[in-house]
Amino acid sequence: MDTIVTGETTGGGRTARIGEPPLRTAVIVGSTREGRAGESIARWLVGHAEEDERLDVDVVDLADFSFPSRYPRRPAPAMTEFASRVERADAFVVVTPEYNHGYPASLKQAIDYGCDEWFAKPAGFVAYGMSGRGLRAVEQLRQVFTSLHMVTVPDVVSFDLFDGSVVDGRPRDAEAAEMAARRMLDQLAWWAHALRAARAAHAYAA
Numbered sequence: 001m002d003t004i005v006t007g008e009t010t011g012g013g014r015t016a017r018i019g020e021p022p023l024r025t026a027v028i029v030g031s032t033r034e035g036r037a038g039e040s041i042a043r044w045l046v047g048h049a050e051e052d053e054r055l056d057v058d059v060v061d062l063a064d065f066s067f068p069s070r071y072p073r074r075p076a077p078a079m080t081e082f083a084s085r086v087e088r089a090d091a092f093v094v095v096t097p098e099y100n101h102g103y104p105a106s107l108k109q110a111i112d113y114g115c116d117e118w119f120a121k122p123a124g125f126v127a128y129g130m131s132g133r134g135l136r137a138v139e140q141l142r143q144v145f146t147s148l149h150m151v152t153v154p155d156v157v158s159f160d161l162f163d164g165s166v167v168d169g170r171p172r173d174a175e176a177a178e179m180a181a182r183r184m185l186d187q188l189a190w191w192a193h194a195l196r197a198a199r200a201a202h203a204y205a206a
């Protein structure tokens with residue numbers, strides 16, 4: 001019998017499944033740009049994710065990695081460290097801006113350092129930009145993640161940084177933003193539980 005009570009809140013978070021470890025959830029901060037908005041947006045998301053008892057959050061900030069400028073013949077230590085953080089994760093939240101109707105090169109560089117570490121795991125998105133709200137970046141990332149045998153959740157938390165809906169790095173309508181984050185994290189947790197059990201039962205057939 002399933003002992004979970006999904007949707008029941010405790011102290012503003014969601015309850016963990018009894019007898020199961022929390023879902024290791026890597027929050028990947030995609031922008032490494034100097035003066036980036038991504039850092040405060042990620043901080044806001046992480047604040048909510050850390051209240052969620054289902055999740056064990058690992059902040060994977062790409063600005064903390066010294067990746068090589070060219071893809072080397074042998075993986076550099078930073079590449080191996082990134083891939084091992086991906087391997088440890090059961091789920092991902094990618095915090096991405098939109099650059100020229102796509103996602104930033106820093107994110108693609110990092111994604112390509114993993115392969116089967118990504119397989120059979122879910123990803124959700126927090127996206128931001130101008131009027132496109134980062135959604136074109138997300139649609140491109142869905143394609144890339146499909147090629148890595150991942151599931152992407154439909155609901156996206158997205159912000160227009162230029163219409164006043166984000167003030168000092170925080171959403172002006174905190175309640176609506178929190179609800180959007182909850183919807184995304186609920187979908188992510190559902191898939192993460194299902195896929196973790198499936199991976200444990202059978203090796204994924206890539």
Ligand SMILES: Cc1cc2nc3c(=O)[nH]c(=O)nc-3n(C[C@H](O)[C@H](O)[C@H](O)COP(=O)(O)O)c2cc1C
Nearest residue numbers: 031033036037038097098099100101129130131132
């Ligand atoms: C190179 C570049 C290209 C951009 N292109 C777009 C774009 O196509 N659509 C959009 O909505 N915003 C675009 N923007 C605005 C960014 O989404 C916005 O500046 C955001 O703060 C960038 O994220 P970051 O500050 O975390 O790096 C662009 C910004 C940069 C730096």
